[in-house]
Amino acid sequence: MSITIEQRRQHRLMTIEKSLSTRHRKERRFRRLGLAAVIVGMTLVATLFASILMRGLPAFWQATFYMELYFDPEVIQVEDKPQQASGESQAEFNQRFAAWQTQVGLVNWQSLIDAALQETLDEEIEPRQLRDLRALLSSNERFTLRNKFVEDPSLLGQTIEVKMLASANVDVWIKGNIDRDLADARQQLSAQTRAWADQLYDAGVIRNAFSTSLFLNTDSRSAPASAGLAGAFMGSLFMMVIVIALSVPLGVASAVYLEEFAPKNRLTDIIEININNLAAVPSIVFGLLGASIFIGYLGLPLSAPLVGGLVLTLMTLPTIIIATRASLRSIPPSIRQAALGIGASKVQTVFHHVLPIALPGILTGSILGVAQALGETAPLLLIGMNAFVANVPSTPFEQSAALPVQIYLWQGNELRNFFEARTSAAIIVLLALMLSLNALAIWLRKKFETRW
Amino acid sequence: MNTSAKTNMPSSMVSVGGGESRTSKATNNVKMRAKDVKVFYGDTQAINGIDIDIYENEVLAFIGPSGCGKSTFLRCLNRMNDTIDICRVEGEITLDQKDIYAPDRDVVLLRAQVGIVFQKPNPFPKSIYENIAYGPRLHGLAKRKAELDDIVESSLRRAGLWEEVKDRLDQPGTGLSGGQQQRLCIARTIAVSPDIILMDEPCSALDPIATGKVEQLIDELSESYTIVMVTHNMQQAARVADRTAFFHMGDLIEVDSTDTIFTNPQNQRTHDYITGRYG
Known part of the structure; x- marks a missing residue:
């Protein structure tokens, strides 16, 4: 016998060891690549924030x-x-x-x-x-x-x-x-x-x-020094309230119906595909739709937060529906069976067990959708919200500015060396609003999270 | 551990007889009857026409190789298959002589009468108390908090869990061990006082000690309930069942007293399965 069992064993071990070192090398390379990607991303975000803060804070x-x-x-x-x-x-x-x-x-x-x-x-x-x-x-x-x-x-x-x-x-x-x-x-x-x-x-x-004028005044052209964000802030606030009041109940209700009650057939398949497509439609298209339906057909006022809110609602709905459905789908079916098994009806099962567990996911999805809507500029341009409005709206029917549009208008102002800083300051205000919304989302998630 | 369950039981129900392995409380009243039941998943037929009677207070075990349709049939008995869109049930199943698939039959009421315990323990992610109280509250069985407390306590006692959890009723049910969770699920089912309890492989996710406890519980519960269980474990069927039904390829091959099935099966396929030729 030329090869003993011991030699074969040695050979086998060597082969495995060789393959091990390649495997470790690959793992190390992958980990380093991932880390590098994170570092690049963080650096870019840090640069962005630093430049905005440096320009805007003064x-x-x-x-x-x-x-x-x-x-x-x-x-x-x-x-x-x-x-x-x-x-x-x-x-x-x-x-x-x-x-x-x-x-x-x-x-x-x-x-x-x-x-x-x-x-x-x-x-x-x-x-x-x-x-x-x-x-x-x-x-x-x-x-x-x-x-x-x-x-x-x-x-x-x-x-x-x-x-x-x-x-x-x-x-x-x-x-x-x-x-x-x-x-x-x-x-x-x-x-x-x-x-x-x-x-x-x-x-x-x-x-x-x-x-204080930055916060208490409206936009001004005759006296640029007193130009402020009050009008734009109120306009955005009204729009946000409208978006939350309309898109969250509508979106969650549609998602619950589609996911829990609707029969699975061709029609619901088509609806699902279309909702997914709607989420990918460029926001400016929703602006066109809003201009033709809400302003052209229904005769609602131009530049009003009401119309802006409606347009942004249309834009946010698919996001909320998709997030809610994903959240509902992640609930283990055993919970539904448990409830049905002791005689809960389908509606009771959904409202007593499925929705409470899905709530954190639904809230997070909704708030991120609303935050996205808050920063949207393009659809607002098409419904006349880029008009110069020196007025703090007291109802959503009055003409108004909006924060992202105000940023857009200020960055195009001819008094460059004054409005450059003003623009960054407005961006800081908008970002602060977004960050507090996101913080709210995280807090709600933690608060309602189900511990298994 | 379960003294209260025993003393509460009507003395007329204590009838001694049946197999050697356990003391049967079965009567000769037909509780449920299935006639020519066929089940389809889309175009695939899963059950090929099953006739079976289920007697009051008996423990009936379904055995058979994987995919033989025993779980599917079990879930027909309280219409849990309704939740599967493509599932279609033909034939007739009656509970106390009334068709459970009749159009005017309320499935909520049916499931209050025919409870189910699943293979994997699935407590709600709520407190132990809430897990038990949910069903009675849902069906309006308790008018006052004190009544509800009573139901919770007696259900947990009957499930042999009271001593282990009485000091932590407000803790999440999901924090219990696997065996405790399964007994919690059984307590949850008996809290709505069903006539029949279906159990779909209730011990397959449990260790031997927890299994022993659940089997003992099944034995005690059979004093007041009719129990139909699916099991993969033939020793378990032999230990707890009055009668055993053998399923194969969507057919009910044979149903008889557990002793007969395990010692003197009439059908060759039953014999082969019992002796371990396949399965």
Whole structure:
């Protein structure tokens, strides 16, 4: 015998060992590739977030004037604020009040601001310099001043410290978002205004203060410094409420019916295929559909969150139906049999046992669908939500902006070096909203998770 | 362990007789009767016309090789096959002389009368208490909380589980061991007080000790219930069944007292199966 049993055994072991080392090598390579993919992905996401934060965060602070302002009775020559007299009808009072407001509106509020600036700068301003002077402040601050007076007419004759927004160009200049060495002709502010701005900044009159206007104001074109997200935020909020109220019950109900009750036949097969196809339809197509049906046929208002919500509902439905069906399908059939076996009806089985277990999956799917809808821009463009609307909607029927569309509009604004940061700030707000939605999804998942 | 079940039992039901392996409580009243039952899955015929009587308070075991149709037939007895879309049942099955497949028959009521225990323990992912209380609550068997508590306790006692779980009724039923889970499922079934309990290989997922407990339980339950069980384990049939039915290829080959089937089968195929030629 040339080959002993022991030799064969040795040979077999060597063969296995050789194959083992290849196997280990392959496993190591695969693991390294996976890790590399994760690292690349994380780096890209980190870069994205870092760049957005770096650009956007400074926009939350804005160049703001803190200065003394004298409510000069010489300039503000109006009657006392009317009070409703006893026996006077509401209509009569309203008329009197409107007349008083007109009077207040006719006051030259700008001259008060001019005077205050002159006082603060401690300089004699010639009339030809007024234009440079007025370029310092956001142009709608005279209305802010008027509103302050309407609120509290007792300010007459007093000197108080007011907080006023600097103009967008001053903000850009102070923050260094424009090259300070550019020639005069290419600067957005005159040399005089720039010098004043620097002087006031050094004196602490212009400070970088947290920008409440970003959250409280609507979009503005005449006074870009005061442009805010309030309108867009409310518009998006209304749309989200509509999407949640419509797409979650509709989607879950359809999914439950299709998965648990519908007979399996050709018709339900076709429905299933079409739902899957709908999930892959580009969102802009839903915008077209919405424009033709809701606006063209049903005559609903243009640019209204109602229509936006309906369009986004259509877009979200397939996502929710698919997520819900997947979640229902993952419930072990033994649970259904257990319930049926002790005499629960099919509906009771679904509502007492299947849905509660499927709930976390359904909620997660729904919230991710809603979050996707929240960030959708394309379909909204087609139903007129890219219009400039300086209004905070109080109902979903009013014209409104929406957060993603606002980002789109701001990034195209010609005042680049001011709106670049503003755009990133809006993106941060939108992302924060999305992240909190996702956090909610995770929390709900944990809360309702069934422990087996 | 199960003293309460024994003392609660009407004395008239204690009738001694039958096989050597156990004390049978079977009567001669036909509880269920199947006449020429055929079952189809789509175009495939799974059961080829079965006639069988099931007597009150007997333990009837179905044995046979895999795929012989014994589970399929068992699930016809409380219409669990209704849940399978492509499944079609022909013939007649009666419970107390009433057709269970009649169009006006309420399947919910039927399943309250004919309970089922499955092969794999399948407690609900809820507390032990909720697992038992679900059925009675569903059928409105308890008006007040105290009544429900009573049902839960007596069901668990009858299933021989009370002593093991009485201090943790609020813990999830899925946290119990396999054997305890199966006894929980049996308790859940008897909580709705069915007449008949179907058991589809109730011990196939259990270890020998848990199996022994479940078999003892079956023996005790047969005092008040009719039990029809499918089993792969011939020793189990020999240990617990009054009568045994042998299925093969969708046919009922032979049904007789367990002793006869195991010692003196009339059919050659039964003989071959019992002696281990196939299966």
